[in-house]
Amino acid sequence: xxxxxxxxxxxxxxPTESPDGTTSPAAPAERSTxxxxxAAAATPDRQRRPSLAETVVAAITARIRGGAYRPGDxxxxxxxxxxxxxxxxxxxxxxISRLQASGLVATRHGIGTxxxxxxxxxxxxxxVVTLRDVLAMLELRISLExxxxxxxxxxxxxxxxxxxxxxxxxxxxxxAAGRNGVDADFRFHMQxxxxxxxxxxxxxxxxxxxxxxxxxxxxxxxxxxESSESYLSRTNRxxxxxxxxxxxxxxxxxxxxxxxHLANSRERVRRASEAAASAE
Numbered sequence: 001x002x003x004x005x006x007x008x009x010x011x012x013x014x015p016t017e018s019p020d021g022t023t024s025p026a027a028p029a030e031r032s033t034x035x036x037x038x039a040a041a042a043t044p045d046r047q048r049r050p051s052l053a054e055t056v057v058a059a060i061t062a063r064i065r066g067g068a069y070r071p072g073d074x075x076x077x078x079x080x081x082x083x084x085x086x087x088x089x090x091x092x093x094x095x096i097s098r099l100q101a102s103g104l105v106a107t108r109h110g111i112g113t114x115x116x117x118x119x120x121x122x123x124x125x126x127x128v129v130t131l132r133d134v135l136a137m138l139e140l141r142i143s144l145e146x147x148x149x150x151x152x153x154x155x156x157x158x159x160x161x162x163x164x165x166x167x168x169x170x171x172x173x174x175x176a177a178g179r180n181g182v183d184a185d186f187r188f189h190m191q192x193x194x195x196x197x198x199x200x201x202x203x204x205x206x207x208x209x210x211x212x213x214x215x216x217x218x219x220x221x222x223x224x225x226e227s228s229e230s231y232l233s234r235t236n237r238x239x240x241x242x243x244x245x246x247x248x249x250x251x252x253x254x255x256x257x258x259x260x261h262l263a264n265s266r267e268r269v270r271r272a273s274e275a276a277a278s279a280e
Contacts, residue, residue: 052087056095064104064115071117101187103206109159138266149242149258150251152195160195164188164243171236186210188239
């Protein structure tokens with residue numbers, strides 16, 4: 001009786017046979033890639049599809065909106081999210097950073113990431129529509145964020161510093177790609193607010209959202225009398241100066257850097273407002 005053939009279905013590479021009938025050794029196995037990332041890499045870029053981070057953000061947001069994750073609930077661990085979505089740790093961290101920027105979650109370092117309660121009395125962002133509104137918003141930001149930068153210099157953690165650095169780098173990448181960098185810009189300022197360790201700074205800034213960024217309401221590059229790329233690059237250099245002061249623990253320089261950064265924006269908007277008034 002012929003013995004049964006051995007099971008050859010195990011996950012090893014098999015030798016390949018050349019046209020002349022000879023057999024060559026199998027190629028060594030390559031490093032494994034998370035399934036979702038491998039699928040994304042193999043998909044033709046005919047039409048832009050959501051990035052892996054955007055897909056994870058959408059999934060978690062849907063659960064929060066749907067009540068599966070309630071305010072105060074702790075999100076699954078990074079490893080659990082990686083396993084569920086078949087993505088890398090880098091993708092999960094980017095998704096969490098975006099959820100933080102949108103005000104849906106907050107991370108308590110060493111403990112975990114928790115769902116935030118919705119703001120009780122959100123600012124009516126739709127009312128920030130005129131030059132005067134934007135100018136008023138900048139005045140509010142100067143009063144809040146200059147002190148936030150000083151506190152961040154004294155209290156920031158290494159992890160928060162890394163998130164600020166990532167936002168600066170993402171902003172630079174957005175500029176190089178010809179985009180306006182609003183998300184990265186907001187994330188930088190949000191991380192400064194988080195680094196204060198004061199939940200009221202964080203809460204107010206989350207309520208304000210991206211309405212704090214003037215170019216979400218008007219074309220500030222047109223007001224700057226310079227190219228869009230030059231204007232945005234200068235804005236990000238101001239971010240870098242603030243970040244450097246926070247990294248050094250220099251509260252006074254961080255405060256001064258933030259004041260100069262926001263005052264520059266206020267001055268551009270003020271000049272535009274006066275020009276519009278004189279033209280009436």
